[in-house]
Amino acid sequence: MSEILMIKDCKKINSNTRRITFEWDVEAKPGQFVMVWAPGMEEIPLSLSGVKHEKSVTFKIIGPDTEKLAQLNSGDRIQIRGPYGRGYTYDQNDKKNILLVGGGIGIAPLIPLMKARSADIVLAGRTAEEVEPYIPTAKNFAMKHWESTDDGSLGFHGNAVDLVKEIMKDERYDEVVACGPEIMLYFLHQYLNKVHVEHQMSLERHMKCGCGVCGACMMDDKRVCKDGPVFNNYEIDLMPEFGTSKRGIDGSLIVFRK
């Protein structure tokens, strides 16, 4: 379903990240995404960073479309299609010990899950600026939280996967839920398989229809938009294209890791 909605707020999260909030009376689950469009930009998929009646998308300015989106103000209108996809699988009442791992802009989609059930969280980024904005929320909602930065400007000096390895020397988790750059997810998946910890990961591919018909976002035989974007470790094990190749806008196979 699609609707044209009024932007309630477009907030600067850091130098290159914005959060657009809007009121939208549909049911949405943590991990689901929407297709966002306004005149002057191409429609893009964005994960929801808020899933209550007031919903939000948090995005990094990486090109002309996100630049255009970042220029919008409260009172402006956007077209939202969705919510699409299978979100995170969770039971807010189970006793599972869960670790959330968010990398960069991938932290934001984990916030609704962090609010919905008890969990620890790793906030990872390249620099302090990418991580800092989420620390107050983590303090409020997570049981424990850790930070890492590639440049060492905040918390653990290193990447998310190395921090998870450190944490797991002391902590025991039933499940890890991760969202972030594919390279982070790829090495995290390998590590978690090695130590036999179940996990779910939110994956990304170029999307067109967003709802499972066009086949543009195929990863092996899975439609990232409809069968995912969240996949569990058993599904990911059967997806050799994960972390190694993607599809171009014309559907051609682009191998980025042999």
Next chain:
Amino acid sequence: MTSLKTEVGDLVFDNPSILASGIMDETGMSMVRVLECGAGAVVSKSVGLASNPGHANPNFLEVTSGCINAMGLPNPGIDAYGDEMKIAVDKGNVIGSIYGASPKDFVILAEKMQSYGACAVELNLSCPHAKGYGIEVGTDPKMVKSIVEAVKAAVDIPVWAKLTPNTHILPEIGKAVEDGGGDAIVAINTLKAIAIAPEFARPILSNKVGGLSGAAIKPIGVRAVWDLHNAVSIPIIGVGGITNYRDALEYIMAGASAFQIGTAVMDHGPEVFNTVCKGINKFMKRYGYRSISDMVGVAHE
């Protein structure tokens, strides 16, 4: 004993359900998945001579009882698409959909599809949102006949022509396919459509015009198959808005030997092929039809 076995000319499929072109068929693995879900055959993405990124997003919109899309025939080009075909033809019947601007284009593409192992080629003479292709070559009976003739002369596999409902001379175009030696007609492609966002005072799709598919177009498709059944004697494959077994039966009884499903994959997943076939089988038992061919065109009698 009832049988879902279906003949389209010389081709025999286990059942009459076929994946429509443009749906979950950009990659070999996705076509394999649809075949494994029970489709009797799949039609590939429409492939042209060169790589084409298609139209910019937004190129898809859900509307009441259907969808409007203007994907713009994205495809990696016929040479790169060979890898996808190779994966899919191992697992079942794959019909290679191709689009071009001239008979010569279609010949080159059809020869490639044949070499990749396609069981038939489907000429896309009906895309409503690609300039210089599709509908622009598919609404001129002379052009249609010359394309079909040229492809027939070049390949040994059956040649199907997918036609557009965006014309008042559909039976004439159907005749042109038959006169050109075409083996079957596929009808219908999407209907030209526009959606406007009043708040923005402009069309939503980047291409402005798109094609309407889904339940909204089913009665139009059934009527088109009905008209074609009266006009030609080659087999017809019905397509447009089929979601359940009754929709499929409408097409069959209007004159279709087989049918294609596309948009229903959105709400019902690739499992829809199995569900529809089961429904047809049950219906046939209940109403005493022994084969699909027993039902083809019976509504005309």
